[in-house]
Amino acid sequence: MKDAKPHRHRFRVIIQHAVWLYHRFSLSYRDVQELLHQRGIEVSHETVREWCIKFGSLFAQELRHREPRRGSRWHLDEVCTTVDGVRHWLWRAVDEHGFVQGIVLQRHRDTDAAKTLLTTLLGEYHVPEAIHTDQLQRYGAAIQELSSLVQVGHQEVVSAARCNNLIEQSHRPTRRQERQQQGFKRKKRTQEFLNLHARIENLRHHSRTSVPAETRRINQKQAFQTWSMIAAGVA
Structure with missing residues (x-):
């Protein structure tokens, strides 16, 4: 064995x-x-x-x-993490019920990175009724570049606002795993790990x-x- x-x-x-x-x-x-x-x-x-x-x-x-098709509102956020000592950004989306919809590990925190997250979500879910983000301007720029999202309501909130709690809470399990592993080591392996970790969080x-x-x-x-x-x- x-x-x-x-x-x-x-x-x-x-x-x-x-x-x-x-x-x-x-x-x-x-x-x-x-x-x-x-x-x-x-x-x-x-x-x-x-x-x-x-x-x-x-x-x-x-x-x-x-997984059922949940929610019609997307809450987006990004947090900094390190992979093999190199800074990366972990882009995450949850719906209004707190279920993780997508999680993408990327090297940069720019419009292209925000667009990659949104494109990934559009490939899995219907166009949302509204999108909630922090005040990072890259989100607005990426939304304007995607024709299917131009008419979708985009609401920016401050990171400490209570209405942003869903996405902030969703980062916590990942942080715990990151500490346990003493930092992530490989980008591909980290993305695979986070994909399953998010689905199990949804399951429970x-x-x-x-x-x-x-x-x-x-x-x-x-x-x-x-x-x-x-x-x-x-x-």
Whole structure:
């Protein structure tokens, strides 16, 4: 079981659980290896890493295809991060309910970068009723360059405004993972990691709200069932 070869997917239950643990919680590969070992599963942390790399993007794609079309208002924001010591910008979009719609890691914080985020969103979702951004002027310039968004209402808000809380809160899980990993190392790997991390956050979104315990457990059960279903089809 030391090797994660394509034909050895009879371990898919273990694989999907390992990948879930790594992306759901702020854990290292060695942490996941230890948790599996506690349950009597002997696997190296390097194998856990290979599983996350091999199956992560596939899981993210399946989850994205199963997500309903949510929201009609986009909240956009960007935060600075480092990848292998080089400054990058993490561009994110959430809807009015707080579900992550898109996340794009880019080298620059300019009009082209803002346009890339918007183009990515338009490829996945319908044209929104409104777009909320901070006061970065690049957003307005990018919106004007996209004909499908010219008539969409664009509202700029200050970063500290309460109406911007949805997007600000959405950055927090990523920051926790960044600290756990002691910074991101490779751009492609980081983008793949963040794609699945965002989809898992969406999956458990209803379980972290202030709802009765029974409702929360039902939501969590549904999230587990959805994850197991897509994982069984991939691994």
